[in-house]
Amino acid sequence: MSTNLKISNVTKIYPGCVANDNVSLEFNSGKIYALLGENGAGKSTLVKILSGVIIPDEGKIYLNENNLKLISPLDAKKNDIGMVFQHFNLFETLSVFENLIIDSDEQRKSLREKIDSIMKKYNFLIDLDIPVLNLSAGQKQKVEIIRCLIRNPKVLIMDEPTSVLTEQETSELFLSLKKFSEEGILIIYITHKLKEVMQLCDEVAVMRRGKLVSVSQIKNENIESLANKMVGQNLKTIKKRKAKTSSDQLINITNLNFISEDPFETNLNNINFSVNRGECLGIAGISGNGQSELFQVLSGEILSDKNSIEYNKNYIGDLNPQERREYLMAFSPEDRLEQAAIPQMAIFENVALNNFKSSNFFNNGLINENKIKEHSKKIISDFNVNTDNIELKSQFLSGGNLQKLIIGRELITAPDLLICFNPTWGLDVGAINYIHETLIKINEQNKSIILISTDTDELLKLSDKISVIHKGKLSNIMNADEVTSEKLGILMGGGN
Amino acid sequence: MIIDIHFIGLIITSIMASAVPLILASCGELITERSGVLNLGVEGMMIIGAISGFAFMTVTGSLFIAVIGAMLAGVLISTIFAFLTQTLITNHVATGLALTIFGIGISAMIGKNFVGIPGKEFPVLFESLKDTIPFLSPILFGHSIVFYFAFALPFFTNYFLKKTKIGLIVRAVGDSPESASNQGINVKLVRYSCILYGGAMCGLAGAYLSMIYTPQWIENMTGGRGWIALALVVFSTWNPIKILIGAMIFGGLTIIQFHMQAMGVRVPVQFLTALPYIVTIIVLVVISRDSRKIRLSTPSSLGKSFYKDN
Numbered sequence: 001m002s003t004n005l006k007i008s009n010v011t012k013i014y015p016g017c018v019a020n021d022n023v024s025l026e027f028n029s030g031k032i033y034a035l036l037g038e039n040g041a042g043k044s045t046l047v048k049i050l051s052g053v054i055i056p057d058e059g060k061i062y063l064n065e066n067n068l069k070l071i072s073p074l075d076a077k078k079n080d081i082g083m084v085f086q087h088f089n090l091f092e093t094l095s096v097f098e099n100l101i102i103d104s105d106e107q108r109k110s111l112r113e114k115i116d117s118i119m120k121k122y123n124f125l126i127d128l129d130i131p132v133l134n135l136s137a138g139q140k141q142k143v144e145i146i147r148c149l150i151r152n153p154k155v156l157i158m159d160e161p162t163s164v165l166t167e168q169e170t171s172e173l174f175l176s177l178k179k180f181s182e183e184g185i186l187i188i189y190i191t192h193k194l195k196e197v198m199q200l201c202d203e204v205a206v207m208r209r210g211k212l213v214s215v216s217q218i219k220n221e222n223i224e225s226l227a228n229k230m231v232g233q234n235l236k237t238i239k240k241r242k243a244k245t246s247s248d249q250l251i252n253i254t255n256l257n258f259i260s261e262d263p264f265e266t267n268l269n270n271i272n273f274s275v276n277r278g279e280c281l282g283i284a285g286i287s288g289n290g291q292s293e294l295f296q297v298l299s300g301e302i303l304s305d306k307n308s309i310e311y312n313k314n315y316i317g318d319l320n321p322q323e324r325r326e327y328l329m330a331f332s333p334e335d336r337l338e339q340a341a342i343p344q345m346a347i348f349e350n351v352a353l354n355n356f357k358s359s360n361f362f363n364n365g366l367i368n369e370n371k372i373k374e375h376s377k378k379i380i381s382d383f384n385v386n387t388d389n390i391e392l393k394s395q396f397l398s399g400g401n402l403q404k405l406i407i408g409r410e411l412i413t414a415p416d417l418l419i420c421f422n423p424t425w426g427l428d429v430g431a432i433n434y435i436h437e438t439l440i441k442i443n444e445q446n447k448s449i450i451l452i453s454t455d456t457d458e459l460l461k462l463s464d465k466i467s468v469i470h471k472g473k474l475s476n477i478m479n480a481d482e483v484t485s486e487k488l489g490i491l492m493g494g495g496n
Numbered sequence: 497m498i499i500d501i502h503f504i505g506l507i508i509t510s511i512m513a514s515a516v517p518l519i520l521a522s523c524g525e526l527i528t529e530r531s532g533v534l535n536l537g538v539e540g541m542m543i544i545g546a547i548s549g550f551a552f553m554t555v556t557g558s559l560f561i562a563v564i565g566a567m568l569a570g571v572l573i574s575t576i577f578a579f580l581t582q583t584l585i586t587n588h589v590a591t592g593l594a595l596t597i598f599g600i601g602i603s604a605m606i607g608k609n610f611v612g613i614p615g616k617e618f619p620v621l622f623e624s625l626k627d628t629i630p631f632l633s634p635i636l637f638g639h640s641i642v643f644y645f646a647f648a649l650p651f652f653t654n655y656f657l658k659k660t661k662i663g664l665i666v667r668a669v670g671d672s673p674e675s676a677s678n679q680g681i682n683v684k685l686v687r688y689s690c691i692l693y694g695g696a697m698c699g700l701a702g703a704y705l706s707m708i709y710t711p712q713w714i715e716n717m718t719g720g721r722g723w724i725a726l727a728l729v730v731f732s733t734w735n736p737i738k739i740l741i742g743a744m745i746f747g748g749l750t751i752i753q754f755h756m757q758a759m760g761v762r763v764p765v766q767f768l769t770a771l772p773y774i775v776t777i778i779v780l781v782v783i784s785r786d787s788r789k790i791r792l793s794t795p796s797s798l799g800k801s802f803y804k805d806n
């Protein structure tokens with residue numbers, strides 16, 4: 001039986017923001033639909049309305065011509081609408097099975113059989129009796145999907161499902177979704193990643209600032225056209241012009257090793273590389289191959305042998321991050337809200353955390369608030385952070401704005417070397433573009449960058465030299481113009 | 497020195513009797529905390545239960561009405577807590593502390609008229625079986641119904657949490673109220689119910705003190721037992737069976753140190769009085785050492801307010 005889902009004139013207004021402005025859309029089963037938009041475009045609000053979590057101010061939802069009253073998540077479930085949220089709705093301390101039985105009316109035994117048959121059918125492999133907190137992000141997502149499948153849904157909504165997945169897990173997910181679609185489940189896929197839309201979906205609806213901008217067939221679109229619709233203006237294509245080859249060495253790493261006691265960390269094995277002034281060294285790799293350890297060793301979160309890191313003719317391997325900053329190094333870690341900023345603290349307080357002797361943020365142990373605020377305002381205007389309230393808690397900034405703030409905080413001291421780890425992870429196109437432009441500008445000012453990233457496109461775009469990290473070992477360092485993404489892919493997989 | 501076997505039996509019985517209010521209050525609070533609500537008002541709810549039970553008994557003359565009345569009083573005062581923390585989203589810790597202070601104050605006020613009035617004898621069960629087995633039967637038989645209920649309660653609580661659907665829902669709400677709400681579980685209803693249940697058990701614990709354990713009303717007669725009950729919940733890592741063990745150790749050491757003082761053991765009195773607290777905590781910490789299990793049984797959302805914004 002085919003399914004038809006219709007959203008009719010839905011409006012949802014929050015104080016100071018129209019999340020959904022008179023949105024109407026129609027979906028039919030057998031196809032995979034993309035709902036595309038930047039962060040804050042209103043996609044999540046719209047699907048939360050479909051799943052009964054948010055009640056719209058106006059508008060109606062029809063499933064197969066029936067007007068649905070969705071005032072609680074239970075209503076969505078009853079009407080066979082399943083939803084996998086971006087932030088998992090699982091109970092971490094309960095077992096997988098307990099998580100699944102909690103909203104089911106079936107007996108334990110029959111439910112277990114049903115789950116087993118679902119897992120068999122789609123090739124999922126999950127131990128039902130271990131607590132959810134022991135699962136990987138990909139497995140947790142599968143639990144969420146199973147939870148939906150148990151109810152034989154007509155509609156399955158996936159809200160930014162790949163933001164926590166590895167590439168391998170992402171392709172597994174796409175296979176499953178295509179299978180579901182063939183079986184007649186209507187799939188709505190929410191994302192801001194254009195590549196995924198092109199790869200997976202049949203039709204795409206683009207949202208911008210709460211409004212529906214366009215609905216079109218994927219075959220009539222390409223990545224650029226979608227990006228322009230999403231951002232609402234023609235995006236400049238950024239290109240790095242070839243840097244003058246400089247031979248002035250800035251940082252030199254020799255025989256750097258790191259042996260971890262934590263079984264979940266990767267050991268670093270005899271790392272050697274150097275970066276010249278004005279150069280960007282890209283380090284590619286599949287996540288979990290030692291990138292985070294390498295970043296921590298370079299930033300001084302993990303101390304190493306004094307002589308293994310030579311920076312500007314000083315040996316600094318045994319210095320902590322604060323001391324390395326005094327030597328004009330700057331760092332932008334992967335996890336913005338956990339490592340780079342403190343979510344509950346205001347913007348200007350986060351700025352003050354990056355405290356230099358020369359910054360005069362503190363006088364005799366007292367906070368020099370005026371100085372810090374002045375400094376923060378400069379960062380916000382120089383780096384295009386979209387807020388004018390420096391007292392705002394940093395957790396309320398969007399990912400893109402937070403990243404701009406962090407990069408700005410690091411760069412305003414004019415460091416000689418910026419080390420960044422996945423700087424555009426989870427950001428939307430506009431913010432990615434801005435960050436890329438900024439990084440290119442740094443190189444043009446004859447400053448250096450070490451860019452550790454899992455995004456090969458980004459690396460090829462920004463780097464002068466590229467190396468690949470695999471199982472804690474670094475490959476040969478190659479000139480970026482001699483490297484193709486295929487070659488990187490082989491090296492990332494451990495090939496030669 | 498010869499200690500006769502009858503005397504040991506007596507000590508064991510008194511240990512068990514002194515553990516009863518701790519078990520009742522702890523098991524009630526455990527359910528409350530498992531749903532993610534930290535109610536520090538246990539002491540206050542117990543003392544309200546104690547005065548209400550005693551007052552109802554004196555006024556109506558019915559023990560049944562008195563016990564039910566004490567539980568309802570516990571429910572009533574915990575409703576105040578539930579309304580404040582769940583509906584008005586006040587801070588759990590501050591509200592709980594206020595509840596205790598309020599309880600102690602109001603019980604003293606009501607209790608003025610009941611000081612010095614003798615209590616009533618509470619009927620005991622299985623009196624006739626007391627002579628059947630030597631040593632054991634005086635320990636096992638001839639206690640009040642509340643006594644038996646208290647010793648069954650940890651097992652019921654364990655079964656409820658682990659084996660029933662409602663128990664699962666309570667644990668789920670304590671783990672992540674946001675997820676539970678998105679799954680269509682009425683978080684407020686679950687938390688209200690758990691708070692009210694905790695109140696009823698604390699009320700019963702108080703009634704046991706003023707009607708059965710020492711049948712009279714004395715101001716502040718709970719004497720810190722509510723705080724011990726709270727500590728038991730935490731140090732047992734939210735495990736009802738370990739609460740039973742902890743309550744027995746605490747009750748045991750309290751009774752034994754009294755006897756030691758009476759026997760004139762040459763240890764400073766202050767040390768003896770402190771002994772039950774120290775030993776109970778050490779034992780519970782040692783038996784609950786496994787950090788993985790602690791993570792799994794600790795309600796992740798404990799003490800955090802939940803509100804849904806649409």
